[in-house]
Amino acid sequence: MSDTASPLRQTADPALSQHDERIGSxxxxxxALMWSFGGTIARFIDATDSWTVVFWRSVWAVAFLLGFMAWRDGRRGTLGLFRSMGLPGLAVACCFATASTCFVVALAYTTVANILLMQAGVPLLAAFFAWILFREKVSRTTWLAIAVVIAGVAVMVSESLGGAVSPVGDGLALIIAVALATATVITRRFSNVRMTPATCLGAALAAIFAGLQATAFAVSPRDMGWLFAFGVVNLGLGLAFFATGARMIPAAVAALLGTFEPLLGPIWVWLVHGEVPSTRTIIGGAIVFAALLVHLALEFTRHPRPRRPGVTGMPTPN
Structure with a gap:
């Protein structure tokens, strides 16, 4: 599937091949795998100022994404991508800047469990937005899988929900879910627009905002090494994978696959930091994992393949 910009207006494409959707999935x-390393990497960082962490994480993500695009498209091609992303790209950039910033800040106000529970609603929000705004059909199996995933994540975090509730922290967690769902729908809808530069711009916006809030920028060499991994592996590489793959599959399916992040996150913390997950976490994770596997198996064998919605893009230079 070509990753080049389309003309101003694009009609519905022929049915996507099973190969294309498998690659996108x-x-x-x-x-989601890259993003799931976030909690594990963050545990190694000693810096106490959340804004300093957001700043360096975003800076390293920008450096990686710029280098990736320069290697793939050349200097002139990279500049052309930024010029051609238009309003859809700007909207996606704002969504990712909001989500990545709110995630780090929300950790200072509420529990990880509450944030994960909010993120479990991303597939439902994405499916709802895609259906309301663009009438993108969502299969019954996808709706069922979304419901089971939300139930499974609720079981995973249920033991922690009795802690202190922060309206600010939980409000930020809800903003994260809305921002991720919106970015997923826009990326799918405007599939003729390459969103890698948009994710890069989003990381740059997050760095600028965090830089204005941070009390200090100096960190230890050890922390800088982990911040490099936090920005390049966790954020930058994750954004690059998402921007390319989400264009090739329905918005609800893309958001559903993103649920692997809260599913895998506790596993890495357990393996690396020795934090043994609770029984409810294991049971809920098993529910989520089974729902995702069954749904993917059904999607890959379903015929006919779904058609991509028509796209009305923004004016882009050749």
Missing amino acids: LLVFLS
Whole structure:
């Protein structure tokens, strides 16, 4: 599937091949895999100022994404991508800047469990937005899988929900879910627009905002090494995978695959930091994992393949 910009107006494409959707699903899964390392990496960082962490994480993500695009498209091609992303790209940039910033800040106000529970609603929000705004059909199996995933994540975090509730923290967690769902729908809808520069711009916006709020920028060499991994592997590589893969599959399916992030996150913390997950976490994770596997198996064998919605893009230079 070509990753080049389309003309101003594009009609519905022929049915997507099963191969294209498998590649898209794999890339979105890899993005969730990269993002799932976030909690594990953050545990190694000693810096106490959340804004300093957001700043360096975003700076390293920008450096990686710029280098990736320069390697793939050349200097002139990269500049052309930024010029051609238009309003859809700007909207996606704002969504990712909001989500990545709110995630780090929300951790200072509420529990990880509450944030994960909010993120479990991303597939439902994405499916709802895509249906309301663009009438993108959502299969019954996808709706069922979304419901089971939300139930499974609720079981995973249920033991922590009795803690202190922060309206600010939980409000930020809700903003994260809305921002991720919106970015997923826009990326799918405007599939003729390459969103890698948009994710890069989003990380740059987050760095600028965090830089204005941070009390200091100096960190230890050890922290800088982990911040490099936090920005390049966790954020930058995850954004690159997502921006490429989410264009190739329905918005609800892309958001559903993103649920692997809260599913895998506790596993890495357990393996690396020795934090043994609770029984409810294991049971809920098993529910989520089974729902995702069954749904993916059904999607890959379903015929005919779904058609991509018509796209009305923004004016882009050749």
